[in-house]
Amino acid sequence: MKELVFDRVPGLIRRGPGTTKRVAITFDDGPDAMTPRYLDLLDELGIPATFFVIGQSAEQHPDLIREYLRRGHQVASHGYDHARFRVLSTRDLLYQCRRTEAALGGQLTGRPWVRPPHGELDTRSIFALRAMGYTVALWSLDAEDYTDHDPVTIAARCANAQPGDVLLFHEGQQHTLDALPIVVEQLRRAGHECVTMHDLFAV
Ligand SMILES: [Zn+2]
Numbered sequence: 001m002k003e004l005v006f007d008r009v010p011g012l013i014r015r016g017p018g019t020t021k022r023v024a025i026t027f028d029d030g031p032d033a034m035t036p037r038y039l040d041l042l043d044e045l046g047i048p049a050t051f052f053v054i055g056q057s058a059e060q061h062p063d064l065i066r067e068y069l070r071r072g073h074q075v076a077s078h079g080y081d082h083a084r085f086r087v088l089s090t091r092d093l094l095y096q097c098r099r100t101e102a103a104l105g106g107q108l109t110g111r112p113w114v115r116p117p118h119g120e121l122d123t124r125s126i127f128a129l130r131a132m133g134y135t136v137a138l139w140s141l142d143a144e145d146y147t148d149h150d151p152v153t154i155a156a157r158c159a160n161a162q163p164g165d166v167l168l169f170h171e172g173q174q175h176t177l178d179a180l181p182i183v184v185e186q187l188r189r190a191g192h193e194c195v196t197m198h199d200l201f202a203v
Pocket of ligand 1: 028082
């Protein structure tokens with residue numbers, strides 16, 4: 001993906017304003033059987049997060065979608081079945097997005113947000129998503145918890161978070177759960193407040 005080009009596309013966001021010490025923790029690929037543990041841990045840590053969920057899994061777990069929202073987190077789309085957007089026809093992309101929105105019961109942010117699977121986009125899919133009114137939400141700090149299973153290394157990768165950073169994590173992984181308290185403690189010590197991605201960009 002050509003980041004320099006896509007950074008200038010309106011409606012495609014990656015990093016929040018660097019003017020205040022606020023960051024957003026985000027989780028992709030849920031909901032699943034481990035979601036309640038993520039939610040309990042976030043309650044313990046006292047922070048809100050943003051969950052980019054897969055439509056198909058959301059259809060199977062409407063209770064968990066309600067639970068994310070009840071506990072004050074932001075829920076947004078991560079596509080219907082995690083297919084790469086650039087390989088879907090525009091018609092299929094539209095259908096997948098609509099079906100995911102139906103499973104989410106609508107997003108609460110005013111306009112819907114979507115994070116493309118694997119962060120992969122091409123010009124056609126960006127235009128299709130923008131035409132549907134989506135804000136395309138990427139990230140600026142990848143914890144790489146999909147390749148790295150060591151909580152300490154994952155946390156170390158997040159140690160240098162800057163104001164406005166959007167941190168990328170994944171659901172369904174014990175090592176991510178183990179890394180989170182270390183990550184949040186580091187952020188607190190550095191004076192960062194954790195907010196939802198929506199709040200990070202609302203300023
Ligand atoms: Zn994903």
